Amino acid sequence: MSIRVTDSQMAHILVQDNHRSLARMLRLQRMASSLRRVNTYADDPVAVGAINRYRNLLDSNSQYLRNAERARAFVDATDQALTSIQDVLIEARVIAIRESSAQASDETQDQSAVEVSGLLDRLLNILNVSVEGDYIFSGHHTSVPPFVRTGDVVHYQGDTGLIDVQIGPQATLTANTPGDVFVGANSAVLAGSVDMAPTLQLTDNLSDLNLGAGWETGSFNVTDGNGNQYTIDLTAAVTVGDVVNEINLATGGAVTADISIDGKGLRLNGTGPLTITEVNGGHTAQSLGLSGSSAGDQLEGHDIRIAPTPSTLLSDIPALNGALPLGMVNVSVGNNDYTINFSAVTTIAQMQFAFSFITGLQMRIDGGVLSIVSGSTEPFEITNGDDTATASKLGIEGTGSSARLFGLFTDLKAALESHDPDAIRSNLAELAVVSKIVMAETVKVGGKENNLDWMSSLLRQRDERLQSGLSREWDADIAQVATDLSQAQAAYEASLLVTSRLFEVNLMQFLR
Amino acid sequence: MSSLASIMDSSLGAMFAARVAMQTVGHNVANVNTPGFSRQEVLLAARRPLRLTYGTIGRGVEVQGIRRLTDQYLLANRREQSSLLYSYAEVDGSLQEIEAIFGSVENDHLGDAITKYFSAWSDLATPPSDPSMKQAVLSAAQNLVADFHAMAENLDGLTKNLTVSLDQEVGRFNELLQQVAQLNRQLLSGRNIGTAANDILDQRDLLIDEIAKLAQVTVVEREDYTVDVIMGGRTVVTREYATQFETVWQQEGSERRLSLVTMGHRKEVNLSQGAIEGMLTSIETTINEAHTQLDSMAALLADKVNELHVQGRSGGHSGLVFFTGDTAHTLNINPAILENPDLIATSRSGVEGDNDLALAIAQLPDQPLDGEGSATMMDKYRSILVGLASQRNRFEFLVANQDNIVTAIDSRLESVRGVSLDEEGANLVRFQNSYEAAARIITAVQDMFETLINM
Numbered sequence A: 001m002s003i004r005v006t007d008s009q010m011a012h013i014l015v016q017d018n019h020r021s022l023a024r025m026l027r028l029q030r031m032a033s034s035l036r037r038v039n040t041y042a043d044d045p046v047a048v049g050a051i052n053r054y055r056n057l058l059d060s061n062s063q064y065l066r067n068a069e070r071a072r073a074f075v076d077a078t079d080q081a082l083t084s085i086q087d088v089l090i091e092a093r094v095i096a097i098r099e100s101s102a103q104a105s106d107e108t109q110d111q112s113a114v115e116v117s118g119l120l121d122r123l124l125n126i127l128n129v130s131v132e133g134d135y136i137f138s139g140h141h142t143s144v145p146p147f148v149r150t151g152d153v154v155h156y157q158g159d160t161g162l163i164d165v166q167i168g169p170q171a172t173l174t175a176n177t178p179g180d181v182f183v184g185a186n187s188a189v190l191a192g193s194v195d196m197a198p199t200l201q202l203t204d205n206l207s208d209l210n211l212g213a214g215w216e217t218g219s220f221n222v223t224d225g226n227g228n229q230y231t232i233d234l235t236a237a238v239t240v241g242d243v244v245n246e247i248n249l250a251t252g253g254a255v256t257a258d259i260s261i262d263g264k265g266l267r268l269n270g271t272g273p274l275t276i277t278e279v280n281g282g283h284t285a286q287s288l289g290l291s292g293s294s295a296g297d298q299l300e301g302h303d304i305r306i307a308p309t310p311s312t313l314l315s316d317i318p319a320l321n322g323a324l325p326l327g328m329v330n331v332s333v334g335n336n337d338y339t340i341n342f343s344a345v346t347t348i349a350q351m352q353f354a355f356s357f358i359t360g361l362q363m364r365i366d367g368g369v370l371s372i373v374s375g376s377t378e379p380f381e382i383t384n385g386d387d388t389a390t391a392s393k394l395g396i397e398g399t400g401s402s403a404r405l406f407g408l409f410t411d412l413k414a415a416l417e418s419h420d421p422d423a424i425r426s427n428l429a430e431l432a433v434v435s436k437i438v439m440a441e442t443v444k445v446g447g448k449e450n451n452l453d454w455m456s457s458l459l460r461q462r463d464e465r466l467q468s469g470l471s472r473e474w475d476a477d478i479a480q481v482a483t484d485l486s487q488a489q490a491a492y493e494a495s496l497l498v499t500s501r502l503f504e505v506n507l508m509q510f511l512r
Numbered sequence B: 001m002s003s004l005a006s007i008m009d010s011s012l013g014a015m016f017a018a019r020v021a022m023q024t025v026g027h028n029v030a031n032v033n034t035p036g037f038s039r040q041e042v043l044l045a046a047r048r049p050l051r052l053t054y055g056t057i058g059r060g061v062e063v064q065g066i067r068r069l070t071d072q073y074l075l076a077n078r079r080e081q082s083s084l085l086y087s088y089a090e091v092d093g094s095l096q097e098i099e100a101i102f103g104s105v106e107n108d109h110l111g112d113a114i115t116k117y118f119s120a121w122s123d124l125a126t127p128p129s130d131p132s133m134k135q136a137v138l139s140a141a142q143n144l145v146a147d148f149h150a151m152a153e154n155l156d157g158l159t160k161n162l163t164v165s166l167d168q169e170v171g172r173f174n175e176l177l178q179q180v181a182q183l184n185r186q187l188l189s190g191r192n193i194g195t196a197a198n199d200i201l202d203q204r205d206l207l208i209d210e211i212a213k214l215a216q217v218t219v220v221e222r223e224d225y226t227v228d229v230i231m232g233g234r235t236v237v238t239r240e241y242a243t244q245f246e247t248v249w250q251q252e253g254s255e256r257r258l259s260l261v262t263m264g265h266r267k268e269v270n271l272s273q274g275a276i277e278g279m280l281t282s283i284e285t286t287i288n289e290a291h292t293q294l295d296s297m298a299a300l301l302a303d304k305v306n307e308l309h310v311q312g313r314s315g316g317h318s319g320l321v322f323f324t325g326d327t328a329h330t331l332n333i334n335p336a337i338l339e340n341p342d343l344i345a346t347s348r349s350g351v352e353g354d355n356d357l358a359l360a361i362a363q364l365p366d367q368p369l370d371g372e373g374s375a376t377m378m379d380k381y382r383s384i385l386v387g388l389a390s391q392r393n394r395f396e397f398l399v400a401n402q403d404n405i406v407t408a409i410d411s412r413l414e415s416v417r418g419v420s421l422d423e424e425g426a427n428l429v430r431f432q433n434s435y436e437a438a439a440r441i442i443t444a445v446q447d448m449f450e451t452l453i454n455m
Helices: A007-034 A045-099 A106-127 A240-250 A348-355 A390-394 A405-417 A421-474 A478-502 B004-030 B072-102 B109-125 B132-189 B195-214 B275-309 B335-339 B356-362 B377-417 B421-453
Strands: A147-150 A153-156 A164-168 A171-174 A188-195 A219-223 A229-233 A256-259 A266-269 A275-278 A298-300 A328-333 A336-341 A361-366 A369-374 A380-384 B040-046 B050-052 B055-057 B061-068 B218-221 B227-231 B234-238 B245-252 B255-262
Touching (some): A007 A478, A045 A106, A045 A164, A045 A421, A106 A147, A153 A405, A171 A421, A240 A256, A336 A348, A348 A361, A348 A369, A369 A380, A405 A421, B072 B195, B072 B377, B132 B195, B132 B234, B132 B255, B195 B275, B255 B275
Antiparallel strands (some): A147 A153, B040 B061, B050 B055, B245 B255
């Protein structure tokens, strides 16, 4: 039986087909106009989830980037402040060395005391820096300046609070550096009290003199009791031996030079009184510890020794004269007690090595003295381990206490005001320790800056990756859509054409 | 005995038959576009022959009846499939509305509001601190809460609108049932009329088609041409009697449930398919589930934020919750915080630069909810979207597929019962010719009479 094709059936099918092509065209047109492959939830449920996920990730990614940018303001300000502190510390060190040297006078020391007081204010200004109203060194107390000065005493008003910033999906970065690190809650220090500078040697380089501060090249005059004046030209001198030779040579033996008995400086011998005068307002003689006139035939120079280094032999250190060999030292850190045997050590490096077995503690040789630095706030104590009184002799007997950035300056100022070169000099060790702490913080902050740079670039890369992922899920393939669309349009037009023609013809038209 | 008069009589019969056939062709052509019309056919048969001594002689043609051509099997099948189609279409329609409420792929407003809220916390947690950031968190929270409220209200509005439409559809359903009953009555009273019943039957089929769109029914035709309509095992129309229905909210434990019951006795009807069932499913299940998921999202958000926020100290206060309420409707910002944004806590210590809580809250959306490796808050939200999208996809597919099935059956049905103008044209020529031929025979008989008379 042949299939009956009726008019309503034809109409039905054609209309249905038209609907279908039109719906397909509408979907393609939506894709073309929105440039999106997925426009409604029904288009692709799996892609809906993926798109939502990508958009979420992109949102949080840009949030991390924004956080990193804002945290950078904090970190950069901290970095700048630390660099400035380092500058101030260098200036203080220069002052301490200068004012403890032979060149210093009461007058210059008084002036320097004022300078140190100024440096203290400068430090306060540096550390009380704020970023958009937030004090960066105050820990959590960001609305109060971290340090306030009352007279010569500086108080820390902040706390140890760290401010973490989210800069990645699972990454946080501590944006701030609480100021307590400079006043001690984060590290403990035991600055030694015994001058470990080794005996002056003829082979010592002139540039290492004065604990590494060096000397001033040039000439000076020596006048003896006979009224003879000799000009000593040291422009070619390199070692202490060269200076001694030059003096002996230039005076033709009338004035002889050698190292003083205590081994700290130079000593001149000749017909007294011997008088030293500088040439052309230079400081060459001063920088060699020679100044003024002698009462007798002998002129004793000031201490111009070089700084001790790890390789310095203990036997070369005047302060340890008669104290060798060393004995035992007791160290207690927290609840742990240690005993270190120094009886076999001959150099500072060997002592440092022996110390390195105690976790968290480090023996340093800074500014001419030994110091013990702890990486934690845990208090530690060093005592003599036997009757050799080794800890006392090394000047490291006592309790580790906080780093004192401001106390140091106050002490230095007081020492300058009391014109006590030894007291002035004793601050050098602590200055060096504090400088190390600041340096360590600078390194940390530098690390944070690197971390931020790295994280920012990582986040930007991630952004690109996520964007392309999103685009893969969401964007329409325009070439494909355009092709499909023109095909769908052709199909629709064809179906319309057929519809319009089909009903034109039927048998009725052919009947008379 | 054969006579001229009997020849004339059989020709007249032929002319009558051709006229009836022509009228039927006219009727068919006239109804070529009438929905539900089944083409009609005149049943012609040779009259009982006359037995004569030399054999039997034909007496011409007679019209035995006019029948309509339809296929009850296809009709029933199409009704069943269209019940399914309308059921799916209703659910699909409400899913589209729910999608519109949730936004779109482009505009995921709730997701954005949640992200912005936690972003504001992240800004608040990042130094340098800025008092306006607390205001920003509050504003973001207000937007978030407003969005939850708007969505919950829109979902409720959707339920309300659907309930109104449902009532209208049930009203129409009742009306249709009554119309069927009325046609039954007409058929009962006009049983003898014969041909006219064909068009009534078409009309009744059409009514039952409409009923089937609303609810799946089965039809049993009786000997007296009336039909019984059976729905969910219950006879809802028999002869001229029709049952009427209404919707009621029934309390079931703590849940309220919308159901279709008979008017008067309030007997619940078990619907299997159809638009009414689709609407009930939409209200009972689809919208309800979306609402429940929205509520759980609101509760989860409030829970997680509060869990952290109560640990905080701010402005001399501690233990403050950030959000109150635990559904999309009731979610609100703690009035104390709303009044004074300074009460938003950023830390457990209450120190202004401390940000531990703000940081923890900012990290909430990406934190696993039940331990390492489990879903995060955003995963939960995403699963709601993907669930909705899958349902939309499924029902769009089901509707398109079902539409194809119904169209295919329709096409077959129209092939059987539809009017073909070509066919009618051919019939027209055929019956016209037979009419003319019969008339020609009468002319010949007339000539024969004349010959007889003039003899």
